[in-house]
Every structure is written in structure tokens, then in C-alpha cells.
Amino acid sequence: MTLLDEFVDWYLKDNPVRATLLGAPGFDRTLGDFSEEGFIRRERTAELWLDRLSNADPGPSLDDRIDLELALSYLHGEVLTARWPEWRRAPAPYLDAIFAAMFTPFQQRLSPEPDLVEAAIARLGEVPAVLAACRANLSPDLAAELLVTRGLGQARTGRRFLTETLPAQVADPALRARLAAAAEPAAQAFDELVAFLENFTAGGTWRMGEELYSGLLRERELLGYGAAELHAKGVAEWEALNARMNEVAGKLGFDAWRPAMESLMNDHPPTLEAMRAEYEAETERARRYVRDRDLVTFPAGEHCQVLPSPEFQRPIIAVANYLAPPPLSTAREGVFFVPYTPDDFTEEQVRQRLRTNSRPQMPSIAVHEAYPGHHWHLAHIGESSRRIRKVFRTPYFVEGWGLYVEKLMWEQGYYDTPETELAHLDCRIWRAARIVVDTALHCGEMSIDEAETYMATKASLSPGTAKGEVNRYCAWPTQAPSYLTGAIEIEKIRDEYTGDLKSFHDRIAGSGGLPLGLARKAALG
Template identity: 70%
Template sequence: MDEFLNWYFSDRPVVASTLGADGHDHTLGDFTASGWTAREREEARWLDRLAALRPSSLDDAIDRDLVLSQLRGSVALASWPEWRRSPSAYLSSIFTSMYTPFQQRLKPEPELVSAAILRLAEVPGVLAACRANLDPDLAAPLLVKRGLGQARTGRNFLTRTIPSMVEDEGLRARLAEAAEPAARAFDDLVAFLEGFECGGTWRMGEKLYSTLLHERELLGYGAAELHEKGKAAWAELDARMRGVAVGVNGTEDWRAAMESLMDDHPPTLEDMRAEYEAETRRAREFVKERDLMTFADGEECLVLPSAEYTRPILSVAHYLSPPPLHSSRTGIFFVPYTPDGFTPEQVRQRLRTNCRAQMPSIAVHEAYPGHHWHLSYMAGNPRAVRKVFRTPYFSEGWALYVEKLLHEQGYFDTPATELAHLDCRIFRAARIVVDTALHCEDMSIEEAETFMSTKASLSPGTAEGEVNRYCAWPTQAPSYLTGAIEIDRIRESFQGSQKDFHDRIAGSGGLPLGLAEQAALA
């Protein structure tokens, strides 16, 4: 397993350094066509080699099966090569490699700047590979447009945003100077993508979608059954919300009730951030008072504006975990700021979908005892491979599971916050329905946007951003409610206290749910 991880880190240096592994922060890696195809061959070789192992303990077996699930997913996705279909395969690595080190600050500033300058020198080559590798017959216009939105932030991000994170004036000037050739490469990519004509599809298809659910997520069902589970969950939640809505606006119309609640929102983006910060502190104290789980030593959750480069493609709150291979236990809850070019009305709509009734659920999900508690706590697991690989079907499932847990504990103590809690859950049920239908060719983008804005309380603009994300990231959107339901099922079979269950299943990693069940119930 150590040998496999050494190969994995050397092949993916940006991933390695983000995880906190030393020795990989000087390069972006190989993004040429030959580099991608060599990676695919090595993954197939590792799959055969590790599948032949016979582990001597349950923990070793879980480690092996965790890696096998990841490799089987990668091998299946070789038929759906992102590196030929989407600019994001290149852009995300560049943005992450530049932003995360300065945000995490695991090393002295001079070392961070030196590493960033080395990586900046590789940016023109990576973007040239992007232009060379995109296949007009495979790339979808939607994915290219999404990548174009990211690419347009590149110049300002490299020449202004990243240097502004450097405190020393001389180092800041060095970094800004080194960023200029990379910024010109981004200008060239923008021009290229603006003129790039393509005719591929973003729809994955039911066969590959179901293969990923079985082989990578280790679920016992495929896309069609998952779709039906989403519809059933939506109907059950709809009935519950009708009853709660009576306490909000006197009727069973929960959409109208949510619309009225959304008008009570912070007045500005910075006010939104400040109120999320206060709610995050409240959630932490609530969890500690009730002794629901064990906290990692030294953990801290910062609440910050979302990074500039994520704003064109992420319209919801999100989280950056502590680097699990490092001693730091500081994570970041990113509040969803809008791109600079948004109109006042677009900003208002973003604020409405982060209204005060919704803030408790979102803070619980992103921070305590959701993502931040889980990922800061599981970083203490001694098994390295558990820190490297995790699936959203557990990590997002956990964050939604604990929303329900805190509802059971009385955290959402008004009709407004209870309705907003259920609205967050029915939103995830709608995601299951829409994601499976989109990629199995049963729903158009327009139908999906209408579904998300009428079956969940999203504004049309936020619904558009959400559906765009589902098109670009198949199988991720259903992970939230699917995982939460499975974790609830496992909890029913656990013999022990609630706190012991939480510590054991979440401390075991972010495992595919079949493996998480083995770890919890062993």
C-alpha cells in the first residue's frame, strides 16, 4: 500500500501537496496526452496487482478494498475521459495548486513563494496541453463554457489575488512578476475557448453511471433504482413539510412559506459571512454540550469568503478540509460570494438562498458536526490510505446525516428553522431525481432547472447554477441523501452509544458505504 501511495503522489503532485504530503509542491505534473494515457495504464496494472492480495486483517482488507473501489472507478471512467472533454481537468489543478498553499500556510512564506514560482513556470505548458487534448467530438459546449468562465478569472487570480495573499513586499513583487507569463497563457486559453467549436455530450449514460455506483461507491443498486429512491424520499419529505409550514404561514404551502422566509436575509455578502461565523460557533457549542462526538485536538474552523476562482462555478457554501497528512486541524467553511460581475439583483438572490432560517442547517452541514468535525477528526486515523481516499457518498452523506441528528436533538427549535432544515433535505432528494434523469437522458436542462426551482426552494439563478454543476459532475449530487439514509441504516444495527457510533464510523475515514458498514459493525 505504501508503494501504491508513493506512485499515486508522484503522479498527482497537486493532490499530494493539498493532502499535506511533503516533496510535491514544486510541480503541477504531466498533463500531456501521453501522461494521461500512461496514468490509465498504471491504474489498470495496480488494480490487477492489489486485487490479487489477500489481507491478513479486517483493517487491511478495508484499506485494499478502498483503493480497489477508487481504481475501478478510474478504470471505468477511462471510457469517459475528462481530459479530452473538459477544460476543468486542467484549470482546477492550477487554481488549487496556487490558492490552497497560501490559504493553509503549512510552510514559511519564502518557501511557499518559491514553490508557487516553480509551478507558475509550468502553467503555459499545462494550458497548451489543454488546447491540444480537447477533442471537438467529445467536448460538450456546456463544459467548455463552464471552463471558459473559470479561465476568464485566471489573469486576475494569478497576478492580483495570489500576490495579495503574500505579506512580504519583496516576495509579493517576485510572485507577481513570475505570474505574468502564466497570465498571458490564460489569455490565450480564453481566446482559444471562445472560438472552440465542439459537439460532444455531457450526458454520461445509464450504463457508466450505474457502474460507478456499483464499483466505486459499493452500493447495491444502479441509476434507475436510485432515481426511484429519490422520488420516494421527495414525496415523504413533501408530506412532512406541509405540516411544518402551517406553523410558518398558516397554510400547507411550504414553498410559499420558504419564499417568505428567504426575504429575511443578511443585507450584504460580508454580513452573510459574519452571520455564518456566529452560527458556526453556536453549532460547535451545542454539539460539545451534548457530548455527541469526540473533537480533534486543536481543530479550528475558519469562515471565509469563497475563493475568486470558484465563484463562477459554485453557487453554494463549501468546505476545505485540514490537510490530513499534516498536523494542522484547521479547515475553512467558504461562504458563497458572487462573481464580481453580478448585478445587485443576482446578489440579492444569492443572499435569499442563504437566508437566516437556512443558516443553522448550512452551518451544521459545513462545520459542526458536519464536514469540519468529520474531516478534522478522521485526520487522526493512523492508516494513511484512509486519509487519501474518500467518497462524497460518505462525506456528504455524513454532513446531511448530522443535520437530521441535530434536528432530533432540538437544534432547529422554531418552525422556520425546522422547515428550512427539511427544505435542505428535500433539496437533496430533488438532486437525486434530477442528476439521474439528466445523465440517463430522461430530462432536459430546462426541465431540470424548473424541477429544482419548483420542487426545492431555489431561485431560478441558483437552480441554473446547480444544474450546470450536475451536468459537469455526474453521480456527485445524489451522494448527500443517499449517504445519509445509508448511515442511518447502519446506526440502527450498531450496538453501543450514539457517541461511540459517531466516533467509530466517522473516524474510520470517508469510506464507500459498504466498507463503512464493515468498519462500524466489525
């Protein structure tokens, strides 16, 4: 066994929920250790691994060196974020783990239903302890009110999710009844957490600060620049896209792109289910288009479902998202989740969600989430022989790839009207606005109200969607800029690549979801 194999084994053992999502066997009956001692132990062990691997022999090949540098970039990120312990600041680490551990195995179905139920019952038994750890670990001095409120919205969905939604995934009546009964103590623990969070006084901040933000860009993402440079890139990209979009809007009879997009967004599906059905049709159209033009090699057995977003996501995610096939398994089926609204949304809030998923926008979104975007890419990773690259990936490549292929499909003629071209550019300018806002928010240069106004006026987001987006940026620093930043870097690498388009796509996407500096090495040598 190599040192990197030992490192991956440690990671999977100490992160059993993540191991389950990746398809590693043997971890599906525990949620892991969420105590203060558990978090501190993991932080210290990451430091030891960083020291150990920093002095390791990388091996003879380029791939071996890339694998080692991937491990080091992950560990640098862990050591840096230990200064900003989310487990003391927000309920998210606890809630996300529970929801993912309960929901995803039934979505992926890697085991027979009786085994899935037994594993879920075992994990349900640990939910009260995990939520008790959440209550114990949250620090009034560090936790931010925004992050606590965000967690409260998630926690309020817990009882219904565990006692109704989860058992509904089980076909066998006897097993369904067993699961529902086992869920009651966990549901009670969620009720207690809701009461706790409703009365919790948080005095901390969600702003990460420029020093740590820039450190993550340089040491985890291997970008070679910090927050200020990234902010400037976002401003410049927004300005260039703004000029180009105004030109396209002129073809539609408008003086500027904003009123043009407002008009286009009136052409939307009438209901949430109609939106899902139209996304399903668009996803299949994109798949045929990619195959007909031989842009990528399709993995055997891949399939992308198009489903409503699970209810526990709806209070915190306002846009489409994707659940990948577990790369450590042989499964190649993923899920494109269509952004349904929470049950308590008003008719007008639902209409605004439909408007931000209008018919002209659907081609770009389906391309991004499915073909040849996230679904194709993450199914393709499953074919890799490099185990560590199936375990560790960065949004700067994964989301960058999703936005890169949006532009690729424009180059290939997929957006064949001024309306769909403008919507494609709107998806890109929205990502430029994300760079500007995320860096400004976490470096203390923009308030939440200013950020919401910026997103609602510099991109074609409704005020409600802009609010949800900004809330997400506050909770997940450095992620929002990953889309356009990654796309631009991938486009630069393609410009230097000497082979054909299909071989470039297979090579760079097949190398994993590497930090962009490593992706360059993998593609170009």
C-alpha cells in the same frame, strides 16, 4: 513497505497537486504531467494496479481488508471513468489543478512564506505548458459546449487571480513583487486559453449514460444498485419529505411549504459580508452545542475559519463549500467558504444569492459545513492511523455525513423553531431533488431546462441558483446524489449499532470517508 504503501506512494507521485492538498511533503513545486501521454500512462498504470491488488493477500485484520477494498474501489472507478475521459471533454481537469495548486498552500500555510512563494513560482512556470496541453487535448468531437463554457468562465478569472489575488496573500513586499512578476507569463497563457475557448467548437455531450453511471454506483461506491434504483429512491424521498414539510408549513400559517419557504427567505442578511459574519456566528454556536451535548470527540487544535469563497470558484459554485485540513499533516484548521457571487452579478442576482442563504437556513448549512459536519469529520480523519484512508474518500460518505448530521442536530433540538425546522427539511428535499435530476440528466430522461425548472419548483432555489446547480450536475455526474444517499445509509448503520451515539460517530467518521459498504463493515464489524 506494504503493497498498499507502494500504491499510495504511486498515487501521490503521479498526482502532485492532490498530494499537496493532502499535506504530503515534497510535491509542491510541480503541477504534474498533463500531456496526452501522461493521462494515458496514468490510465494504464491504474489498470496494472487493479490487477495487482485484486490478487493481493488482504492481511489478517478487518481493517486490512477494508483498506484493500478501498484501494480496489478507487481503481475500479478509475478504470471505468477512463471510458469517459474528462481530460478530452472539459477544461476543468487543467484549471482546477492550477487554481488549487496556487491557492490552497497559501490558505493552509504548512510552510514558511518564503518557501510557499518559491513553490508557487516553480508551479507558475509550468502553467503555460498545462494550458497548452488543455488546448491540445480537448477533442471537438468529445468536448461538450456546456463544459467548455463552464471552463471559459473559470479561465476568465485566471489573470486577475494570478496577478492580484495570489500576490495579495504574501505579506513580505519583496516576495510579493517576485510572485507578481512570475505570474505574468502564466496570466498570458490564461489569456490565450480564453481566446481559444471562445472560438472552440464542441460537438460532444455531457451526458454520461446509464451504463457507466450505474457501473460507478456499483463498483466505485459499492452501493449494490444502479441509476434506475437510485432515481426511484430520490422520487420516494421527495414525496415523503414534501408531505412532512407541508405539515410544518401549517404551523406557520401556510397551506404548503413552497410559499412558506419563499416567505422565510425574505429574512436574509443585507450584504455578502453580513452573510459571512452571520455564518461565522452560527458556526461557533453549532460548535458549542455539539460540545455541550458530547456528541463527538473533538480533535486537538481543530479550528474552522469562515471566509468568502475564492473568486475562481464563484463562477462555478453557487453554494457553500469547505476546504479540509490536510490529513497527512498535523494541521487541523479548515475553511468554510461562504458563497459569494461573481463581481459581474447584478444587484438582483446578489439578492437572490442572499435569499438562498436566509437566516432560517443558516443553522443547517453551518452544521453541514462545520460542526459536526465536514470540518469536524475531516479534522477527525487526520487522527487516523490508516494512511490510505486519509488519501482516498468518496462524497457518498463525506457529503452523506454532512446531511446525516443536519438531521442529527434536529433530533438534538438545535433547530428550535418551525422556521428552522422547515429550512432543515428544505435542505433535505433539495438533496432528494438532486437525486432525481442528476440520474435523469445523465440517463437522457430530462433536458437542462426541465432540470432547472424541477430544481426551482421542487426545492426552494432561485432560478439563478437552480441554473448554477444544474450546470454543476452536468459537469460532475454521480456527485449530486451523494448527499441524501449517504445520509440514509449512515442512518441505517446507526440503527444497527449497539453502542452509544458518541462512540458511533467517532467510530464511523473516524474510519475515513469510505464507500458506504465499507463504512458499514468499519462500524459494525
